[in-house]
Amino acid sequence: MPSNLMSGAQVVLECLQREKVEVIFGYPGGVTLPLYDAIFDGPIKHVLVRHEQNAAFAAQGYARTTGKVGVCCATSGPGATNLVTGLVDAMMDSIPIVAITGQVTSKLIGSDAFQEADTFGITRSGTKHNFLVKNLAELPRAIHEAFHIASTGRPGPVLVDITKDCFTANGHYTPVSSIHLPGYRVYTDGHAGQMRRAAQAMLDAHRPLVYAGGGIIHSGASDELRKLVETIDAPAVTTLMALGALPANHPNFISMPGMHGSYAANMAMTETDLLIALGSRFDDRVTGRLSAFAPHAKVIHVDIDPAEVGKIRVPDVPIVGDVKKVLQKILEELGALADQKEKNAPARAQWWGQVKEWQRLHPLAPVFSNDEIKPQHLMAEIDRLSGGEAIVCSDVGQHQMWAAQLIKFNHPRLWINSGGLGSMGFGLPSALGAQFARPDKLVFAICGDGGFQMSIPELATIANQQLPVKIIVMNNGYLGMVRQWQELFYNNRLSQVQLDTFPEPEKLAGAYGFKGRTVERPSQLRKALEDAVNEPGPYLLNVKVSPFENVYPMVPAGGAVNEMVLGAPQPVEVA
């Protein structure tokens, strides 16, 4: 039955279709020619990015906004090595993506063939798992396993490296009816006894605090999180990875903890007697100096990855499981113990009084000036336009921190940023993927003038795909975050952080066929942002902000989180 014969390349696409893939972000090359020949027939949409790193970031933007597996594709050698940053980034933030890379013909492997790189070896540590496929017979299983591994348990990137002869071989798609990975154990249910202990501890606590991380988003546990917070009436912080996991206007939400977290969040972390860690991983940017972190607290730690539980802080109540399932169970337990709800009412009231006092003392409030646009002013205006509903994809730097502090999110999967790896150049391509996934949504890409210049090539993709992304460059003329550290810790010796040259946005955007402009006056900012949003297509708004503003509060590296620096040192009056 020769008519049923398929090429390996067609088998790849058959697998992707069966995995319900809507779009591949990719870039072709020599060994992927057969794959691109099959893509030409159009069963799956392909978006041609302008650099492979951005294919991985765009796939992440897609995955982070939808929760589905994002797919990217690159050729062998330089194509594959260009993907690496995007893979490691996805690994750090537990984002499900599958990367398909081409490899040289199997007979040439190891011969230093043209565009040969040991992709399998290079990407081993930057992926949750990877495959090298040389035979068509193994191909469907590898691809389906890749999707399974990427999307289950703690999600992450998986790479499938496929040799050219495998793409060109003729054969069949052999259906895969089950995945059998005997060493891949995923524990979702949680230990019944520990969950009961957790519920009891939540009722016994005088000063409970919920510390929710990205795991809440991955597991789709926002509703359960909200119910828990309300049931035990505890204040809650969400990490940089979890903004939107609890609606920002929820009365129990006390913002983000950590290096640039809110005063209330960090003080509550320090004073709590029960830290309820849900899908969070005690990152050093959150904990500051460990010996001073949550020193009075018993810790409940829920995570689907057993290796995270006890990695940094040994919990009193460890629970390995899917945080959604675990929270459902704990809520049941709490229901059964409802008669104890009021037992620590006076202590709880005092705790809430204290938390409110911290919030009142040092709120995360924007700063305004009549002379120049303050970065915080910019974020406050974006927040006003978003109303908690827009997708905001951020790059890495000061602007990211101000955005995280001041833009509010009413839902999960609206705040997209590179948290763990902190990859500059993430904002624009991830916005591209996000807008592709959610054409109905207002999508902002908020970039620094540094990170934006790492992503400029993707303006072509955005224009070409007619994606109405609103690109907001917070232009402080510096690699601001590095400048801030040089100012504070290196005697203000500003070494290689000045960005004096920036392309004129009208011309730059104009060169790609869409609109752009600069805004400098505080009084014109609102109108400029509204114009950008009202434009039907993409828009590049270059916002010149005061250059020497620093992000506060700030916990200096290695400091205790309750020893935040709250602002620039004020001149002291000498009597």
Next chain:
Amino acid sequence: MLQLISVLLENKPGALMRVTGLLSARGYNIESLTVARTMDPELSRMSIVVDVEPNQRSQVIKQMNKLINVLQASDLSEGPAVRREMALVRVRSTMQNRTAILKEAEIFGARAVDSSVEGFALEATGDPEKLDEFIDVMRSYGEIEVTRSGLVVVSLDNKKLRLAPPVPKEVEAPLI
């Protein structure tokens, strides 16, 4: 502190590298490592000795168990297990001390596996400290050359191997 880890893993290309790569990426130094097929040719057994802070021991095991190709990683530093290492020692001898060398070898339960006018090749098995002593003694006879296997270990525990069951996969044909 030295930790002894036994790892059962799938005998697949790159699987060994995943284990050793994990150790180096997380900053643990490998003291010794052996690997060979098990009775099931699709599986390999590794014995690894690695230098780890005591409070990090369970973390190493958990990280290894996360590797998709690893079926089971267990800490055998303590608990019931047999631990052995083999050393092959070449020792140059003079005509006078040949018998003394063989006598000494016998005390350590070592045996000669090659003999020539220049000397012997001896094979010794035991726990690492015993082998250290044996090697010291042989050195006193003259120049030696040593190759050690690294520790191999078998657990005497009846720990059940817990494997993930197959998961049904729904992949419908695309609607065309």
